[in-house]
Amino acid sequence: MxxxxxxxxxxxxxxxxxxxxxxxxxxxxxxxxxxxxxxxxxxxxxxxxxxxxxxxxxxxxxxxxxxxxxxxxxxxxxxxxxxxxxxxxxxxxxxxxxxxxxxxxxxxxxxxxxxxxxxxxxxxxxxxxxxxxxxxxxxxxxxxxxxxxxxxxxxxxxxxxxxxxxxxxRMHFEPFTQEVMRIGQKKEKGNVRFMQTNFGFTIGDPTQWRLKKAMAGGGPLMDVGIYCVQASRYVTGEEPLWVTAQFGPITDKERFKDVEESVSWQMEFPGGAMVNGFTSYKSNIEQLYVSADKGWLQLSPAYSYGPIKGRSNDGEMKLPVVHHQTVMMEAICKEMIETGKFPKHIDGDEGKRDMKILMAIYEAAQTGKRISLV
The missing domain is CATH 3.40.50.720 (NAD(P)-binding Rossmann-like Domain)
Incomplete structure (x- = not known):
């Protein structure tokens, strides 16, 4: 067809x-x-x-x-x-x-x-x-x-x-995520040195569009791996220098005949932070871990509808639990009503930046080469 x-x-x-x-x-x-x-x-x-x-x-x-x-x-x-x-x-x-x-x-x-x-x-x-x-x-x-x-x-x-x-x-408007952004970008715990970011789940219906490359563009990397890519960028406030990546094994050849089952990747940022990322349609995993000079922080769950939970070397993060899409739409529309514009940090250029990294991860996994992003 x-x-x-x-x-x-x-x-x-x-x-x-x-x-x-x-x-x-x-x-x-x-x-x-x-x-x-x-x-x-x-x-x-x-x-x-x-x-x-x-x-x-x-x-x-x-x-x-x-x-x-x-x-x-x-x-x-x-x-x-x-x-x-x-x-x-x-x-x-x-x-x-x-x-x-x-x-x-x-x-x-x-x-x-x-x-x-x-x-x-x-x-x-x-x-x-x-x-x-x-x-x-x-x-x-x-x-x-x-x-x-x-x-x-x-x-x-x-x-x-x-x-x-x-x-x-939506994560840009979620309180725990905003706190992680603030701590990372303001260097409250010193320079970020390492991040582990994972998001995967066991996919259901084998006929769904998410498993068709022509419609989805790829597998779990496009679907939920993008959250991990975003997290590494908004924690550091920087853009990655390069990426290497590896596809995981295919355990269900019929289900994953068109898209990857899983993929891991590694990135380095200008400030020295190293990132390990992982996404999968066969592993139920969701975590963001950040290690810095003076401490660490962790969100788990980190990207789903929640409730998001966080803690750090200072203890449990006690922040409001919100409905992500409601606070997102209210913030977007508030800025539109007041300024006539959407928030800059969610604009089309931001979407394009993620897309460049996703495509580089696929290229790195396919070729085995380190792909420059600068």
Whole structure:
């Protein structure tokens, strides 16, 4: 099956399967929802979710219900069943319900300020670019795309359209993570010397898009390894100099015929910090350990929905436990309302920096060479 056929089949079938996206459909003419868009509250920003899979349903929608400065203004889905369910639950007018064919009509919807793309990685570029051309600010889930070139195209489209582009780096807004950033970057425990960062889980459904390279761009490195790459960068506040990497053994050749089962990598940073990273679809592991001149700190869990837990040589970290997506959306929208811009530390350039490192890890693992990042 060709890549185009595979993508078309995915769009046709996933709406009732995984529910991330699906084929275009005609919105039912009779729906038990209001006919006219709700009046826009200028103190809140309207968000459209593109793709109504589990992350949109269980995390982002919850965030938009609870956030004080943004709300769910529209949805984009290929599933008529989901369209009906979400419309009724969130009292959405049919004018704010879109599919993948009429998505561009969102340009006319004045209630939508931000389009949040929550689709398989390979679809991020298309819908980010289309949203930008529709004149909407765009948030995109990570990884930003499947290649550096795609990142460049997305950044250019948003710049040309005069809209903001952000990547869903929720950990930047989480209190334990923010404390780790502060300690590392301010050198409160001296220079960081070593980090061990791991994130892996046992993947389920063998037919899911995350195991298809054309859609996911790779395996666990693209999916959850990106958190480890991000952590090494935000703890040091620096960019890595080089990377070496090794693929782990394949224990399930059928399941992992298209993507890696696991990968380890090593990086050095300008300040002298060395990093070991590991990610896997067959190991349940999640940890960030940082060793510095005057002490250490550890988050475990470190990257999942939590609750995040932390401790250091000074004892247990006692910080608020928050819903990550709610504090993320509130912070993003607060800055947008006040300045007209997204926070700089989650912009498209940040997403591109991660992508360059992910691609270098793959190159290092494939070639056995040390890949320079400068």
């Amino acid at each position: 060709s890549e185009n056929q595979s993508r078309r089949s995915f769009l046709q079938n996933l709406g009732v399967g995984l529910g991330t996206t699906a084929a275009a459909f005609a919105v039912p003419s009779v729906m038990a929802v209001p006919e006219a868009p709700a009046p826009k509250d200028d103190k809140k920003l309207g968000v459209a979710l593109v793709g109504l899979g589990s992350y949109a349903k269980n995390q982002l929608a919850v965030a938009l219900e609870n956030a004080k400065n943004c709300y769910l203004a529209a949805i984009v889905t290929g599933s008529p069943t989901k369209a009906d369910e979400w419309a009724k639950k969130y009292n959405l007018p049919k004018e704010s319900i879109y599919n993948y064919q009429n998505f561009d009509e969102i340009a006319k919807n004045k209630s939508v300020d931000i389009v949040y793309v929550v689709l398989p990685n390979s679809m991020h570029p298309e819908y980010v670019i289309r949203a930008a051309k529709a004149g909407k600010h765009v948030m995109c889930e990570k990884p930003m795309a499947n290649s550096v070139a795609e990142c460049d195209a997305m950044i250019k489209a948003c710049k040309d359209a005069g809209v903001q582009l952000g990547v869903g780096y």
